[in-house]
Amino acid sequence: QSVLTQPPSVSGAPGQTVTISCTGSSSNIGASYDVNWYQHLPGTAPKLLIYRNYYRPSGVPDRFSGSKSGTSASLAITGLQAEDEGDYYCQSFDTSLGTALFGGGTRLTVL
Amino acid sequence: EEQLVQSGGGLAQPGGSLRLPCAASGFTVSSYDFHWVRQSPGKGLEWLCAIGVAGETYYPGSVKGRFTISRQNARNSLYLDIDDLRVEDTATYYCTREFCGGRGCPGWNYMEVWGKGTTVTVSS
Numbered sequence: 001q002s003v004l005t006q007p008p009s010v011s012g013a014p015g016q017t018v019t020i021s022c023t024g025s026s027s028n029i030g031a032s033y034d035v036n037w038y039q040h041l042p043g044t045a046p047k048l049l050i051y052r053n054y055y056r057p058s059g060v061p062d063r064f065s066g067s068k069s070g071t072s073a074s075l076a077i078t079g080l081q082a083e084d085e086g087d088y089y090c091q092s093f094d095t096s097l098g099t100a101l102f103g104g105g106t107r108l109t110v111l
Numbered sequence: 112e113e114q115l116v117q118s119g120g121g122l123a124q125p126g127g128s129l130r131l132p133c134a135a136s137g138f139t140v141s142s143y144d145f146h147w148v149r150q151s152p153g154k155g156l157e158w159l160c161a162i163g164v165a166g167e168t169y170y171p172g173s174v175k176g177r178f179t180i181s182r183q184n185a186r187n188s189l190y191l192d193i194d195d196l197r198v199e200d201t202a203t204y205y206c207t208r209e210f211c212g213g214r215g216c217p218g219w220n221y222m223e224v225w226g227k228g229t230t231v232t233v234s235s
Contacts, residue, residue: 102155
């Protein structure tokens with residue numbers, strides 16, 4: 001069981017919008033630690049998708065957006081494309097554990 | 112271009128030891144914090160350890176004592192040593208560089224550069 005909880009899977013048709021949640025606690029997200037999101041496509045290395053809650057690295061389409069509130073964060077993907085299919089992970093830091101940590105990951109299926 | 116080039120990995124025996132190298136290209140390892148992350152078959156990403164610019168190290172309880180992260184500035188490389196290998200250590204291992212927000216790279220930041228990964232299979 002991950003300290004950061006994500007839904008195991010989400011799905012949507014091309015062009016639709018999906019949201020992936022990441023729920024933590026007062027010792028990580030709620031402790032004002034930033035949330036970062038990574039996209040992990042089959043056969044590739046994970047790629048930074050959103051950093052510091054809502055910033056996009058250069059080259060990441062604005063279809064991807066992040067938000068954070070309280071002890072949770074969310075990743076929204078609008079205008080779904082087939083190439084978005086893969087796994088998405090939230091990541092933060094925990095003051096009680098003194099470590100970085102990942103959410104359990106969410107598998108996105110584009111129908 | 113800034114890259115992390117991974118090597119090593121392969122088949123290893125239970126109870127044995129393994130060193131995974133990660134060579135930096137286009138930047139110097141002494142200026143950044145680094146992490147190792149793995150993905151076991153059918154599972155999600157698991158954070159393994161980190162090393163700061165001052166050499167301080169961090170581990171989760173699940174690997175403490177068996178995993179050692181280190182850096183060799185002369186070789187511009189990062190390493191992960193795994194002792195007492197277990198079948199459950201079978202995974203793809205990634206080295207990753209953390210964004211540095213200033214002198215001494217304070218605080219925890221996002222992982223901005225990733226190696227392509229190296230696969231370790233632990234089996235007799």
